[in-house]
Amino acid sequence: MIKKTRERVSPSVIRRLPRYRRRLTELRDRGVTRISSKELSQITGFTASQIRQDLNNFGGFGQQGxxxxxxxxxxxxxxxxxxxxEYRVILIGLGNLGQAIANYTYFNQIGFKIEGIFDVSPQVVGRRVNDIKVQDYRDLSAYLKRNKxxxxxxxxxxxSAQEVADTLSKGNVKGIWNFASIDLNVPEHVALENVHLSDSLYTLAYYVNQNQ
Amino acid sequence: MIKKTRERVSPSVIRRLPRYRRRLTELRDRGVTRISSKELSQITGFTASQIRQDLNNFGGFGQQGxxxxxxxxxxxxxxxxxxxxEYRVILIGLGNLGQAIANYTYFNQIGFKIEGIFDVSPQVVGRRVNDIKVQDYRDLSAYLKRNKxxxxxxxxxxxSAQEVADTLSKGNVKGIWNFASIDLNVPEHVALENVHLSDSLYTLAYYVNQNQ
Structure with a gap:
């Protein structure tokens, strides 16, 4: 049922899809089997017509009535x-955040398999995290030649983030999930998604002050 | 120079402010002392007129020429x-992600001071993380009465996230930084900012597939 289309779907539509899915997970967990776009609108906060429009980009899945x-x-x-x-994933940088993500087995369960971990520090290279051996960052290029x-x-x-992004891009990864607090430049064939924790915290600080 | 205004500034403007600040950090680190809105436009990707408009919401800081x-x-x-x-901060839930954030001293350095950590698990209650003793979640309400x-x-x-959010709201926190993969309901006087890691990863998965 997925419409094969060459037109690019707007990024804001794409960003709403995970939110729909999150709500659908909750509904499913509660045993709900069917839902109107009006009800879906109430729980997502998007208008019913927006939901219909969003889903129509991919063929539309509802049935009138x-x-x-x-x-x-x-x-x-x-x-x-x-x-x-399934996705083959590697992680570069085993600080606190890197460790948290390497240990967060949920991503692994849903198909994002961390297969390699890289760091520059001799203190962590050779250690095992979630049964994955931490490799020397200097071996990353060679590793990417051997592994897709x-x-x-x-x-x-x-x-270090831009240099790492360059190495990953040259090594033909398809996407980069960036947690470093910097805007990276990557070639067009590499998808880039950022999690800027500081940006999020600063936005919160703004609203905390507005509410006073 | 900050214009005191009662009008609400649009959320999209607020979300751009941390990005401006990130770019300004980089410029400052490189020793750049002044920049035109045109140059700022080139490095941020926003138009010069948007940048001027955004900053004019708060009084405007540039000088013609x-x-x-x-x-x-x-x-x-x-x-x-x-x-x-400075902000007084507590953290609830000492899983992998909680540990990462509790150990991420950068937030502490810039004024977001984690003063309390709470968890339900007897295995972690009483432990110390970054010199902060982990307290029993059941004591959270009482703690919030004693501490602003x-x-x-x-x-x-x-x-557990909604219940925690309710307890925090009743305990008069001013803002919630939510990492749980759920849309929380909070009263209007509480600012809510979400970091939905899964949403971000799913969006990346979409684009990884588009680029193939």
Whole structure:
């Protein structure tokens, strides 16, 4: 049912898909089997017409007078996002955040398999995290030649992040998940997604002050 | 120089402020002392007129023909965000992510002081993390009565997050930084900022598949 289309779907639509999926997970967990776009609107905060429009980008899944089948829509949204596949993932930078993500087995369970961990520090190289041996960062290029890696997670400090991104891009990863507090430059064939924790905290600080 | 205004500034403007600040940090580190809005546009990717408009919400800081003083603008943007203040912070949920954040001393250095850590598990209650003793979650309400806390960080699992948010709201925190993969309901006087790591990863998965 997924419409094969060459037109690019707007990034704001794509960003809403994980939110739909999150809500569908909750509905599914509660045993809800079907839902109208109106009800979906109430729990997501998006208008019913926006939801219909968003989903129509991918073929549309509702049925007039019936609404959406929760399980089906959950599966379809997952498919659109590519969550029915497995991804080979490596992580670079084993600081606190890197350790947290390497130990967060949930991502592993849903198909994002961390296969390699790299760091520059002799204190951590050779250690095992979640049964994965930490490798020397200087071996990353060679590793990427031998292994087809889909996603590189950057959890290094700000100063090293661009160099790591360059190495990953040359090593033909398809996407970079960046946690370093810097805007990276990557070639067009590499998808880049940032988690800027500081930006989020600063935004919160602003609103904390507004509410006083 | 900050215009005192009762009008609400649009959330998208607020979300751009941390990005401006990030770029200004980089400029400052490189020793750049002044910058035109055109140059600022080139490095941020926003148009020069948008930058001027954004900053005019708070009084405007540029000078015709001179541009912006980097150090000054950096300070002012920080002030607008409220980064010239200190915040009393507690963290609830000492899983991997909670540990990472509790150990991430950078937030502490810039004024977000974690003063309390709470968890339900007897295995971690009583332990010390970064010299902060982990307290029993059941004592949180009483703790919030004795201590004026600004920000609560939720790093529990999805199922506990709403209950924690309710306790924090009743305990008069001013803001919640939520890492649990759920959309929380909080009263209007509590600012809520989410970091949905899964949403970010799913968005990346989508683009990784588009680029193939």
């Amino acid at each position: 019936y609404g959406y089948n929760v399980e089906d829509l959950y599966e379809q949204v997952g498919k659109i996002l590519g969550l029915d596949k 890696i889909d996603i590189g997670i950057i959890t290094t400090n700000r100063d | 001179y541009g912006y003083n980097v150090e000054d603008l950096y300070e002012q943007v920080g002030k607008i965000l409220g980064l010239d203040k 806390i600004d920000i609560g960080i939720i790093t529990t699992n999805r199922d």
